[in-house]
Amino acid sequence: MGPEPSSPRVVSRIALAVVPLVLLVVLCEVVLWAAGAGEDDWLSLSRGFDHRASYFVPAPDGAGGWRTQMFETEALEVDIPPKGPRRRVVLLGGSNTQGFPGSELQRILNEQDGDPGWEVFNLGRQGYGSERVAILAGQVLPLQPDVVLVYAGHNEFTERGFALRLQEEGALSPVARLGDWLGGLRTTRVLSSALAPALADRGVDRRPEPRQPRDEAFKRLQYDETLQAFVAYRENLQRVVAVCAEADVGLVLCTVVGNDFAAPYVTNYSSETSAGDAEKHRRLLGRARRLIPGRFLEHLLPPIRLRQPDWGMTLRPEETASRRAQPPAPGRTAPTLRPLLGEFAEAPATSAPKAVSVAGAHWADPALWIPAVHDVLETYARLLVRDLTDAEREALKQARGLYGQAEVLVPDSPQAAFDHGLVAWLLGDDRGALTLLRRAADLDRAPRRGNDLSNGIVRAVAAGHVGEGDEGARDGTGGEAGGGAAGSPIQLVDIEQRFRDRSPGGLVGYEVMTDHCHLQPGVRPVLMADLAPAVIAAAARR
Numbered sequence: 001m002g003p004e005p006s007s008p009r010v011v012s013r014i015a016l017a018v019v020p021l022v023l024l025v026v027l028c029e030v031v032l033w034a035a036g037a038g039e040d041d042w043l044s045l046s047r048g049f050d051h052r053a054s055y056f057v058p059a060p061d062g063a064g065g066w067r068t069q070m071f072e073t074e075a076l077e078v079d080i081p082p083k084g085p086r087r088r089v090v091l092l093g094g095s096n097t098q099g100f101p102g103s104e105l106q107r108i109l110n111e112q113d114g115d116p117g118w119e120v121f122n123l124g125r126q127g128y129g130s131e132r133v134a135i136l137a138g139q140v141l142p143l144q145p146d147v148v149l150v151y152a153g154h155n156e157f158t159e160r161g162f163a164l165r166l167q168e169e170g171a172l173s174p175v176a177r178l179g180d181w182l183g184g185l186r187t188t189r190v191l192s193s194a195l196a197p198a199l200a201d202r203g204v205d206r207r208p209e210p211r212q213p214r215d216e217a218f219k220r221l222q223y224d225e226t227l228q229a230f231v232a233y234r235e236n237l238q239r240v241v242a243v244c245a246e247a248d249v250g251l252v253l254c255t256v257v258g259n260d261f262a263a264p265y266v267t268n269y270s271s272e273t274s275a276g277d278a279e280k281h282r283r284l285l286g287r288a289r290r291l292i293p294g295r296f297l298e299h300l301l302p303p304i305r306l307r308q309p310d311w312g313m314t315l316r317p318e319e320t321a322s323r324r325a326q327p328p329a330p331g332r333t334a335p336t337l338r339p340l341l342g343e344f345a346e347a348p349a350t351s352a353p354k355a356v357s358v359a360g361a362h363w364a365d366p367a368l369w370i371p372a373v374h375d376v377l378e379t380y381a382r383l384l385v386r387d388l389t390d391a392e393r394e395a396l397k398q399a400r401g402l403y404g405q406a407e408v409l410v411p412d413s414p415q416a417a418f419d420h421g422l423v424a425w426l427l428g429d430d431r432g433a434l435t436l437l438r439r440a441a442d443l444d445r446a447p448r449r450g451n452d453l454s455n456g457i458v459r460a461v462a463a464g465h466v467g468e469g470d471e472g473a474r475d476g477t478g479g480e481a482g483g484g485a486a487g488s489p490i491q492l493v494d495i496e497q498r499f500r501d502r503s504p505g506g507l508v509g510y511e512v513m514t515d516h517c518h519l520q521p522g523v524r525p526v527l528m529a530d531l532a533p534a535v536i537a538a539a540a541r542r
C-alpha cells in the first residue's frame with residue numbers, strides 16, 4: 001500500500017480537471033449569448049416551482065384535446081376538447097376560483113351574447129397563487145382561449161410554503177445555491193430543453209409540484225418580507241399581462257374580496273421594535289382587551305378559523321348524509337345578521353347544491369353546520385347588534401384610548417389595529433372601524449385574504465394598460481381597462497369594491513364569507529353576473 005498523496009497534489013489534480021470544464025462552460029455561454037439561445041426564464045430551487053412541468057397533457061382519446069394533470073385526484077382533472085367555433089374562457093386562480101360556478105357564467109354569457117356561443121373551463125386549483133397562475137397563463141395558450149380570467153391574491157403565502165420548507169430543512173445550503181446558479185446558465189437551460197423530450201419519452205414525471213403550506217414558518221416573517229411577496233405578486237400579474245398580450249388573448253383581472261371581521265393570521269414585532277417597547281405594547285393590549293365585554297370576543301379572539309367543510313360545503317355525499325342524519329342542537333338556529341344591499345339583497349335563493357338564502361345571507365345549508373360555525377356566528381351577531389350598557393360604553397372608550405397609545409408605540413401591529421377596529425365598531429364609529437380593520441389586513445405578516453395592498457396592485461397593473469378614455473380602471477370603480485401591450489384587451493373587475501358597495505357600511509362579513517377569504521355559495525352566481533360583461537368586452541376587443 002503506497003503512501004497517501006499529499007494535499008498539494010490532490011489540489012493540483014482537481015484544478016487540472018475543473019479548469020478545462022470552467023473554460024468550456026464560459027465558451028458555451030459566450031456562443032449561446034451571441035446566438036440568443038438559452039434565454040428562457042428559470043425558476044430557482046428557492047422559489048420551488050418548475051415552469052417546465054406540464055400542467056396539461058394530450059387527451060388520452062387522441063382526438064386533439066387536452067387534459068389537466070394538476071389536481072389532487074383524477075376525478076377533479078379537467079378535459080378540454082379541441083377548439084371549436086365557440087369563444088373559450090379559461091378561469092385561473094386558487095380555491096375561490098375553483099369554486100366559481102363556471103356553468104352559470106357560461107349560461108349568462110350565452111344569454112347575453114349567444115353568437116357563436118361560449119364555453120367556460122374552470123382551472124382554479126386549491127392553494128394556487130399568482131406564481132402558479134403566471135405559469136398556467138403560458139401553458140393554456142395551446143388550448144386557444146379567447147379570454148383568460150384571473151382571480152388571485154389570497155394565496156401568496158400559501159405558495160411561499162415550498163420555499164420556506166426548503167429553508168427550514170437546510171436545502172438552501174451552499175450546494176442548493178450552487179444549483180440555482182447553475183440553473184441560471186444558458187448552457188444548463190439549453191441542455192435541459194434538449195433533454196426534456198427524451199425524458200418525456202421515457203415516462204419521466206413532470207407534473208407540477210404539490211402545494212406546501214407551512215403555517216409555523218410564516219409566524220417568523222418580518223413585514224419587509226411580507227412586502228417582498230407583494231412585489232413578486234405584481235411581477236407575476238405583469239407576466240400574465242405580457243403572455244396574453246403577445247398571444248392576443250383577452251384578459252380579465254379581478255380584485256379579490258376578504259372578510260373584514262376575520263382576525264389577522266400573523267402578528268409579530270419588527271426587528272426595529274425594542275424588547276422594552278414590545279413588552280409595553282403587550283401590556284397596553286392586554287389592558288385594552290380586558291375592557292371589551294367578553295361576549296363580543298369569544299370565538300373571534302382568539303379566532304376559530306372556519307373552513308368550508310365546517311359549513312357543509314365540499315363534503316362527499318356520504319358525509320353530507322351523515323350530517324343531515326344528526327339531530328339539530330337545541331336552540332341553535334341561523335342568526336339574523338345585517339341585511340345586504342343591491343344585487344345581494346335582490347338575489348334569490350341559489351339553486352346550487354348545499355346552499356340556501358337565510359335572512360338576507362346566502363349561506364350553505366345550516367343543517368350541515370358544525371357547532372363551531374354557530375359559535376362564530378352567534379358572537380358575530382352580538383357584535384353587529386352593539387347592545388351596550390353605559391358602563392360597557394365607558395369601558396370601551398377607555399380601551400380606545402389605550403389602543404391609541406399602543407399605536408404610537410408600535411404603529412404596525414395588525415392585531416392591535418384589528419382589536420381597535422372592533423372597539424370602534426362597537427362604539428358606532430363605522431368609518432373608523434372600516435379604516436382600522438382594513439389597516440389590520442394590510443399589516444398582516446402572512447395574509448390569507450385580499451387586502452388593499454394586493455388589490456391596489458391589481459388596479460395599478462390594469463391602470464398601466466389603460467387607454468385615454470378608460471377612467472374606470474384608474475379610479476378603481478371596475479370599469480374596463482383596455483389598450484395594453486400589443487393592443488391586448490384588458491378588463492378590470494373590482495370585485496372587492498362591488499362587495500363593499502353591497503355590504504352595510506362597506507364592511508364585508510360573514511353574510512357573504514365563509515371564512516377569511518372564501519365566498520358563501522349564494523353570492524357566487526351574482527359574482528358570475530358581474531364578470532360576464534367584462535369577459536364579453538375582453539373578447540370583443542381582440
